[in-house]
Amino acid sequence: MTTGNNQSQITIIVGTQWGDEGKGKITDFFAGQSDYVVRFHGGNNAGHTVIVEGDVYKLHLIPSGVLYDRPISIIGNGTVIDPCALIKELDKLKTRGVNPRLKISYRAHVIMPYHIAVDEGLTGHQGALAAGSTKRGIAPVYADKMYRHGIRMIDLLEPEIFHEKLEKSYSFNVELVNKVLGVEFDTPMDDIYQDYIQYGARLKEYLTDTSLELGQALKAGKQILFEGAQGLSLDVDHGIYPHTTSSNMVAGHIAVGAGLTVRSIDRIIGIAKAYVSRVGISPFPTELGETEAKVLRDKGGEYGTTTGRPRRVGWLDLVQLRQAVRVNGLTELTLTKLDILSGFEKLPVCVAYEARGKRLEEVPASLELYRQAKPVYKTFAGWDELTPDQINSMIQAGFKGLPQAMQNYIRFIEDVLNCPISIISLGPERHQTIVR
Numbered sequence: 001m002t003t004g005n006n007q008s009q010i011t012i013i014v015g016t017q018w019g020d021e022g023k024g025k026i027t028d029f030f031a032g033q034s035d036y037v038v039r040f041h042g043g044n045n046a047g048h049t050v051i052v053e054g055d056v057y058k059l060h061l062i063p064s065g066v067l068y069d070r071p072i073s074i075i076g077n078g079t080v081i082d083p084c085a086l087i088k089e090l091d092k093l094k095t096r097g098v099n100p101r102l103k104i105s106y107r108a109h110v111i112m113p114y115h116i117a118v119d120e121g122l123t124g125h126q127g128a129l130a131a132g133s134t135k136r137g138i139a140p141v142y143a144d145k146m147y148r149h150g151i152r153m154i155d156l157l158e159p160e161i162f163h164e165k166l167e168k169s170y171s172f173n174v175e176l177v178n179k180v181l182g183v184e185f186d187t188p189m190d191d192i193y194q195d196y197i198q199y200g201a202r203l204k205e206y207l208t209d210t211s212l213e214l215g216q217a218l219k220a221g222k223q224i225l226f227e228g229a230q231g232l233s234l235d236v237d238h239g240i241y242p243h244t245t246s247s248n249m250v251a252g253h254i255a256v257g258a259g260l261t262v263r264s265i266d267r268i269i270g271i272a273k274a275y276v277s278r279v280g281i282s283p284f285p286t287e288l289g290e291t292e293a294k295v296l297r298d299k300g301g302e303y304g305t306t307t308g309r310p311r312r313v314g315w316l317d318l319v320q321l322r323q324a325v326r327v328n329g330l331t332e333l334t335l336t337k338l339d340i341l342s343g344f345e346k347l348p349v350c351v352a353y354e355a356r357g358k359r360l361e362e363v364p365a366s367l368e369l370y371r372q373a374k375p376v377y378k379t380f381a382g383w384d385e386l387t388p389d390q391i392n393s394m395i396q397a398g399f400k401g402l403p404q405a406m407q408n409y410i411r412f413i414e415d416v417l418n419c420p421i422s423i424i425s426l427g428p429e430r431h432q433t434i435v436r
Contacts, residue, residue, distance in 0.1 A: 008266035010224050012251045015231030016324035018278040020304070020311060021271040022336030022425060024050045027064040027227045029423075029430055035222035036072050036214065037065025040257030041247040042229035043080040043111065043141070044089075045134040051428040057096075061086050063227050066093065066100045071225070073100060074210050077107035078247065078257020080141045081153060083199035104203065105210040106154035107259075110196070112166075113187055114173040115140040121181025130281050131234075131243045142246040144169060153207055156200025166193055211259025218264060226254050232324040233363075240363075240370060243282030251328045269423070270330040272321055274338045274409075277311040279304045285373045286314035286350045300340040315377070317350040318416050323363045325419045334423040335413070338406060339432075343385035347409060348377040351416065380412070381405045391426050399424070399436050 011030060015021045028050045031037050044060040051057075052067055061081065065071040075081065081104070093100055115137030122139065123130050144150040149169045155162045170189045177185045217224060228249060233239045235249040247257075251268045254260055275296065278284055288296065293313050296302070302311035324330065341347060353360040353373035364370050383403040386394075394401040402410075402424075414421050424434040 009218065009221065010226070010254075010260075010265045011267040011269065012226040012228065012254060012265060013269050013271060014228035014249060014251050014324075014328055014330075015234075016270040016272045016321055016328070016330075016333070017231045017276050017317070018233050018280075019230035020277050020279065020302070021231060021273045022334075022428075023228060023271045024059065024064045025336070025425060025428060025430070025433075026269070026271055026334050026423065027225065028052070028067060029433060030225055031063075031065030031071050032068045033223060034065060034071045034225040036074055036217055036224045037063040038074040038076055038210075038214065038224065038226045038254075038258055039063050039079050039229065040076040040226055040254050041078045041249065042245065043136060043138050044082050044085045045136045045138045045245065049428070052430065054429075055096075057093075057098075060089055062089055062093070062100060062102060065225065065227070066098060066102065069101075071101070073102045074214065074258070075102070075104045075108060076210055076258035077105040078253065079105075080109045080111055080138060080145075080247075082111040082136065083153075083156070083196065083203060085136075087199065087202055102206050103208050103210055103213065104153060104206045105259075106152065106207055107211075108153050109141055109145045110151045110153060110156065111137040111141045112151065112169065112173070112196075113192060114170065114177060114185055115144070117177045117183050117185040118173055118181065121177055121183040125181060126242070128281075129242050131245065139246040140173065144173070147172070153200075153203070156196055157204060157207065159197060162197065162200075163193060166196075214258060214260045218260065224260075226251075226258070232327060233320060235327075238323070238327050240282050241367070243280065251330075266331070268328055268331050269334055270321075270324055270328060270332070270419075271334045271336060272316075272324075273336050274316060274341050275300070276314045276317050276320070277302045278313075279309050279311050283367075283371045283373065284312055284314055285319075285353055285370075285375045286317045286348075287312055288314050296340070300337055315348045315350060315375070316413070317375070318413065319350060319353055319361060319363055321413075321417055322361065325417050330419055332420050332422040333413075333417070334425065335410060335421050336425040338409075338424060339386055339391060339426045341409075342383060344382040347380045347382050348375075349380060349409075349412070350375040351378050352376040378412075380409050386426075391432065395426060395432060395434055398434055402434075
């Protein structure tokens with residue numbers, strides 16, 4: 001299966017919703033044609049599931065391209081790394097016969113044990129304004145980065161510098177945890193120091209100046225694929241703040257999170273699920289009631305890759321996607337999990353919101369307005385339940401082989417968003433994909 005003649009030296013794949021759109025599969029689909037696959041933001045709070053010939057791989061920090069022999073996997077400076085979690089992920093892949101061709105930025109910041117304690121305390125402190133954190137220390141490590149007492153991967157290779165930085169970061173965060181947030185944290189600094197020096201030694205072989213390597217690869221004409229984590233509604237600037245993550249999801253962030261020019265970008269692919277799911281706390285305009293939600297959740301296997309938490313689910317939201325197309329500058333969309341919608345008699349699609357008696361066609365910045373937003377639906381006829389044999393036949397036939405109701409659903413989305421849907425996913429396996 002090929003992706004046509006649309007070859008761009010830099011391709012970016014980003015989520016357009018709340019994350020969990022199926023980016024792992026689509027990244028994996030393109031990764032075999034790439035020389036580099038790059039993570040440029042987020043941490044092990046994100047997760048991608050890739051299924052290859054029935055084998056399920058759940059990845060958290062390592063890019064999805066690791067399952068191919070060709071590409072080099074890059075964890076860029078914009079990511080934040082829990083080295084203990086990364087080592088466990090590496091070891092697990094190796095036990096399954098995967099030997100990662102991995103390079104990690106010297107400049108990526110390091111999650112420390114006290115960051116996780118701060119994260120737990122912050123969630124309780126924020127109450128109704130919390131984001132539903134995975135409590136993996138993501139927000140606190142990004143905060144330390146901006147406070148300028150963060151610890152970077154390079155520091156783990158330089159014991160004296162690491163100790164100097166750790167003293168400042170440790171004292172600040174432990175005071176915050178114990179005296180402000182009321183969470184007990186009593187792990188001695190020297191224990192953390194010794195553990196993290198060992199982590200640095202273990203990961204040393206992977207550490208390098210990834211920005212320099214990517215710049216040289218670009219000059220050499222290599223194919224570079226950027227794998228976005230999560231989705232635009234979780235972007236700390238453009239998402240439903242404060243119910244967001246702590247990094248930027250937008251395609252343009254590769255310049256910051258990987259240190260590579262954005263001048264050469266020709267292809268930006270947004271991944272959208274044919275419905276919407278959400279792990280975490282926030283208003284959710286198209287969310288289904290629990291009885292309906294359970295049917296869709298169980299059918300779609302909507303449980304978090306990283307947390308295992310049941311996802312909230314709802315009908316497709318074109319207001320959300322309209323923003324994603326504009327902010328990311330998407331050149332095309334991929335629509336995933338269309339097979340999951342099979343068997344529903346009617347399929348509502350949200351085309352606008354109503355709040356305070358007004359029709360809203362864009363996501364409002366106002367949290368008060370967003371809390372009041374009610375979906376305005378256009379309802380489509382569904383299509384019959386599809387058997388595996390029928391799905392395989394459709395994939396062989398291409399777009400014209402899809403049920404007419406499914407074609408109508410796809411074309412309507414394209415027309416409203418003024419963005420072509422170039423890839424259609426009808427299952428979790430690599431081959432269950434139609435390229436138009």
